[in-house]
């Protein structure tokens with residue numbers, strides 16, 4: 001909040017105007033300054049005359065916004081605890097054979113099915129909070145209710161963050177500057193701390209590390225993907241994260257999912273990757289455009305996961321070696337590096 005100009009502040013919290021009025025502060029002409037900068041413009045004489053207490057006024061504004069936000073229920077409104085999908089029809093017009101499917105905070109659901117079966121369509125239905133108004137006729141409920149239309153059109157408080165295979169930046173900023181801008185627009189208190197954390201988490205996901213001064217346009221595919229995942233987990237207000245295939249993204253997929261779930265997101269991902277399918281708590285099977293089954297990942301399947309991770313680790317380490325110009329030996333098939 002400290003970094004917002006008065007204009008941005010009033011846009012985000014229109015009620016802040018009454019704080020200025022109550023304290024007889026004429027902010028006209030200072031709209032493009034922060035509140036602290038505005039307070040700094042008073043001369044010592046004015047401060048004496050008008051009994052202006054800068055620190056108190058600054059702290060008072062934060063408190064006022066906090067209380068008003070709570071009072072108006074703005075924070076609660078954004079809490080999304082459940083996402084429910086109600087059946088529609090498949091590509092042949094047949095009704096989907098499930099009652100309803102509810103996904104909760106911190107749950108991961110995978111979406112599997114042949115190419116062209118309708119996985120991306122399901123993600124699109126969720127993003128649009130479909131109300132029988134998409135080709136599938138599905139209905140989406142948020143917290144058990146018909147979602148507010150604001151989710152569809154608000155660019156600030158989007159219900160859904162989308163992570164897709166390609167992340168191409170066109171903006172000429174360093175990674176640090178890019179994240180700083182995002183953090184400022186999200187009104188976080190400790191901008192530098194958050195920026196540092198996102199870069200640290202992204203570096204845990206990316207194969208090759210990058211530093212804060214790297215221009216975003218120079219990040220590799222895997223690095224930009226890792227950055228967007230860390231940014232979405234830590235900074236995005238969107239409670240639901242939709243992922244369209246991260247298998248070839250060159251990042252640590254398991255850590256990426258852990259990070260998202262640790263931040264209380266609801267995660268749905270379309271995937272062809274058995275490892276990701278089994279990490280999920282449930283998987284949706286799509287056939288001919290319809291949800292044909294919902295399967296809970298069994299303990300038996302979870303136990304296969306350990307095996308799969310070993311195989312995956314082995315493949316990753318072979319990939320790493322080949323990339324580094326090394327040659328492979330039969331030994332590489334026997335001792336998976338994890």
Ligand SMILES: Nc1ncnc2c1ncn2[C@@H]1O[C@H](COP(=O)(O)OP(=O)(O)OP(=O)(O)O)[C@@H](O)[C@H]1O
Pocket residue numbers: 089090091113114115116117118119120121122135136270288289290
């Ligand atoms: N129930 C449905 N009714 C009508 N059209 C549908 C239905 N489901 C999917 N489609 C359409 O079928 C096409 C293929 O679906 P989609 O792109 O979602 O497949 P996909 O499973 O994501 O494929 P891929 O694995 O190749 O990414 C799209 O044009 C989509 O709009």
